[in-house]
Amino acid sequence: xxxxxxxxxxxxxxxxxxxxxxxxxxxxxxxxxxxxxxxxxxxxxxxxxxxxxxxxxxxxxxxxxxxxxxxxxxxxxxxxxxxxxxxxxxxxxxxxxxxxxxxxxxxxxxxxxxxxxxxxxxxxxxxxxxxxxxxxxxxxxxxxxxxxxxxxxxxxxxxxxxxxxxxxxxxxxxxxxxxxxxxxxxxxxxxxxxxxxxxxxxxxxxxxxxxxxxxxxxxxxxxxxxxxxxxxxxxxxxxxxxxxxxxxxxxxxxxxxxxxxxxxxxxxxxxxxxxxxxxxxxxxxxxxxxxxxxxxxxxxxxxxxxxxxxxxxxxxxxxxxxxxxx
Ligand code: TYM
Numbered sequence: 159x160x161x162x163x164x165x166x167x168x169x170x171x172x173x174x175x176x177x178x179x180x181x182x183x184x185x186x187x188x189x190x191x192x193x194x195x196x197x198x199x200x201x202x203x204x205x206x207x208x209x210x211x212x213x214x215x216x217x218x219x220x221x222x223x224x225x226x227x228x229x230x231x232x233x234x235x236x237x238x239x240x241x242x243x244x245x246x247x248x249x250x251x252x253x254x255x256x257x258x259x260x261x262x263x264x265x266x267x268x269x270x271x272x273x274x275x276x277x278x279x280x281x282x283x284x285x286x287x288x289x290x291x292x293x294x295x296x297x298x299x300x301x302x303x304x305x306x307x308x309x310x311x312x313x314x315x316x317x318x319x320x321x322x323x324x325x326x327x328x329x330x331x332x333x334x335x336x337x338x339x340x341x342x343x344x345x346x347x348x349x350x351x352x353x354x355x356x357x358x359x360x361x362x363x364x365x366x367x368x369x370x371x372x373x374x375x376x377x378x379x380x381x382x383x384x385x386x387x388x389x390x391x392x393x394x395x396x397x398x399x400x401x402x403x404x405x406x407x408x409x410x411x412x413x414x415x416x417x418x419x420x421x422x423x424x425x426x427x428x429x430x431x432x433x434x435x436x437x438x439x440x441x442x443x444x445x446x447x448x449x450x451x452x453x454x455x456x457x458x459x460x461x462x463x464x465x466x467x468x469x470x471x472x473x474x475x476x477x478x479x480x481x482x483x484x
Contacts, residue, residue: 162191217447237461254316260312324479342393394425
């Protein structure tokens with residue numbers, strides 16, 4: 159069985175971009191692959207955060223992943239900082255990573271621009287830690303949204319460099335995409351992202367969803383209700399396909415095109431469909447959150463299994479590097 163590895167940051171807001179772009183796919187992959195899913199808390203340290211909130215964020219995100227259908231009986235679900243080999247391998251991989259490649263990463267530039275007071279070295283070496291996450295488990299498939307493609311390309315490059323220098327050790331990881339590789343934020347302009355503040359969270363209650371969708375971006379060429387709309391270029395119509403049946407989506411789009419329905423009608427339908435789709439996730443997540451001991455048990459078991467694989471890989475890596483055994 160091939161190994162799938164993917165990660166998600168506990169950045170305090172699991173949004174529909176994460177869900178549609180990544181986690182829905184993770185859930186399906188569990189049927190066909192050995193899956194390893196990681197809550198990458200060490201990656202999250204590269205951006206401003208409140209230490210007092212971090213452990214709670216990890217617990218909340220775990221409850222949400224479990225609610226979405228990540229199944230600890232079939233997959234390994236764990237927290238990055240619970241397996242110290244991640245940072246050990248990251249250091250080693252940094253020694254074969256070209257500095258120039260790191261400074262050219264789009265996310266490094268974007269994050270540096272957004273937080274000029276916090277351009278730390280961790281932000282620069284972020285993709286090296288990502289490569290370590292993947293290679294530690296010799297994963298061959300990595301499900302991600304398109305924002306991570308460049309990082310994955312670099313992970314492949316790092317793999318080639320390591321194998322060329324020290325001998326064939328790691329397989330080259332390949333990306334796996336969903337049809338929703340890039341969900342835009344509610345502004346309809348940039349990628350949905352917690353740090354940009356344009357996201358709709360899985361945990362948002364119905365009244366918040368109605369309000370957020372009510373303010374979402376629609377077809378700018380449609381000024382009055384009687385103007386025919388262009389569902390293919392409308393953000394709200396685009397999202398409908400993920401939350402309504404194909405028949406209902408076609409009907410809503412036709413209403414927009416023929417101007418028999420206005421943007422407000424479109425938004426109302428989307429908000430109600432979203433509320434219905436997200437309600438079971440919110441409920442299941444709340445059930446898990448009511449039992450933090452069970453969440454800790456899942457993460458403890460996951461880390462234990464992950465550590466066995468990680469230790470085995472690192473023993474081989476140390477040997478390849480020619481390090482003196484202790
Ligand atoms: P993160 O936490 O930003 O996002 C988790 C996953 O969600 C996807 N995603 C999106 N997909 C579509 N539209 C969006 N608006 C959207 N926003 C986020 C991301 O592509 C990702 O798949 N660096 C990674 C975490 C990571 C990782 C790894 C991933 C660490 N190590 C190793 C794969 C393999 C990140 O920050 O994801």
